[in-house]
Amino acid sequence: MTAKVHLGRPEGLALLRDMLRIRRFEEACVALYQAEKIRGFLHLYDGEEAVSVGVMRALGPEDGIAATYREHGQAIARGIPMRPLMAEMLGKQEGCCRGRGGSMHIFDRATRFYGGNAIVGGGLPLALGVALADRMQGRKGVTACFFGEGAVDEGEFHETMNLASLWRLPVLFVCENNRYSMGTALERAEAETAIFRKAEGYRVSAEAVDGMDVVSVAVAARRAVERIRETGAPHFLECLTYRFRAHSMFDAQLYRNKEEVVAWRERDPIRRLRAWLEQAGYLHPDDMTRMEAEVDAEVADAIAFAEAGTLEPVENLERFVTMDEVPS
């Protein structure tokens, strides 16, 4: 844990709670998947919680988010309520996208969440546009653009880095480097494995942080967002992280050994923060029990809401293919 950080009890507990909310929400999703109530792809964020929780703490309501297809954690950390999220997972019309998007396509206008995007790299140009629109309309927003390290292999990454730098757009690029693009290890795909160096090649200020340490991420993100607000120029944050579970529910994980997973689990961001808070005297013995009970209740409520949800009538299948007006 970064010694220089002055992390108080309320902030520490808030970070812990958000990571726990993501973890427990996804554990419930796995159970619902096994019960065949969630289908399709389900990409879990298990192990990577510190990244979005740390970054989102640095953002305000005026800021925008472009997310990935592994975006449950990004959505929860951003503050999208669990009820419409879980209803979306179950394909109900009470879901945030009325059951049209599912796990990989969470959108939320209220929190400026511009979508989970399942074309790797596809959300990066969108983030440019959101940032450009904010600047053109005189808004002070910063757009946080999440993507995995696999996205840097796409041409869209390089086009986006160049344009963001050339036009000095207020974008915080957050690379969730979990070391595998699906089953292909970093060193089997990258000539330069220090991803942030690629951003530097476009004259974007860039750094790598320990993505298993929520405080490190939060500190780096806060500093970056302050600088972006001040200068208008983009910044690149590479978060070194790891997903504890398979790429999706269809992945037998033949490409990595169990010892590696076990070693990374030792660095579990939730366990790590909890230990630090306990050591610092910020986490009292009954805090954790109470927090777990509250989070479990929130998840249970979301599941009950989703289960009680209704199916969009098939007559509405084509609704929103074209819009009658621009929502405001």
Next chain:
Amino acid sequence: MSGAIRMTYREACRQAIREAVLADPRVFLMGEDVGRYGGCYAVTKGLSAELGEDRILDTPLSESAFVGAGIGAAMAGMRPIVEVMTCNFSLLALDQILNNAATIPHMSGGQFAVPIVLRMATGAGRQLAAQHSHSLEGWFAHIPGLRILAPATVADARFMLAPALADPNPVLIFEHVMLYNMEGEIPAGLAGVDIAHAAVRRPGRDVTLVTYGGSLFKTLAAAEALAAEGIEAEVIDLRVLRPLDTAAIMASVARTRRVVIVDEGWRSGSLSAEIAMRIVEEAFFELDAPIRRVCSREVPIPYAAHLEQAALPQPEAIAAAARGLVRPA
């Protein structure tokens, strides 16, 4: 006609953009060489100097990034016009157009609209060979969520942009390269057009010729030649390729009972195939003869002038197809 204004198609496009940027602070244009250079086809000449570099944005050669940025900006409150130099380059941005622009309104459950206008040049005739001459509007007309426009007249070039920008959905405008130098008249008093309906450009009773874009004037020339032989062809300019104004097509078919479809796209799996099938579905018993098509030959458009022209629909072939229906041998 007194009061009619004569201008080129290029000038009509330019005036439309200028007017749109001046009318709405949310509107801006971006694309490759649209600013200082003045546009690959000189459509935007002078606009950067007049309107400013913050409204007319030169971009690097990054179709995917700047089309995607236009989509993001549209989702966040702007009304971007994005120029893709030719539709052949639009393939570099196809991911953004299909997977984001056309998809996000539905995929987000109606939370976000994508009110973007994409302009691109299309078509052959300038000996630019296979990577600059194809007509891909039919591909885009396949995609739900998009509106596809093909202005053929100077009036449409002048007035289609405003309703396209007012549309809450992504609109793609295909400007045929052979039309930019064409002069035409904007009728006195005309201040706007719709982007929903086809137009009858020449009434006739014997055969319907359905076409759009750069093929309109070849088709009108064919109709003139047919008239000299006593065959009166009705020429329908589709104007809107998606959603198709099928009512206008069926109404004409009901009058003439014979149809030739003229499309610079390739024949296989094409817009012309779609139109023919809709006629079969909706007006089969109105037909007195099989439907004919005049399309581009199924080759990459070649460089040499005689080969290029041989690959494209021509007035003689259009007239021959119509003649064959009205006066079968």
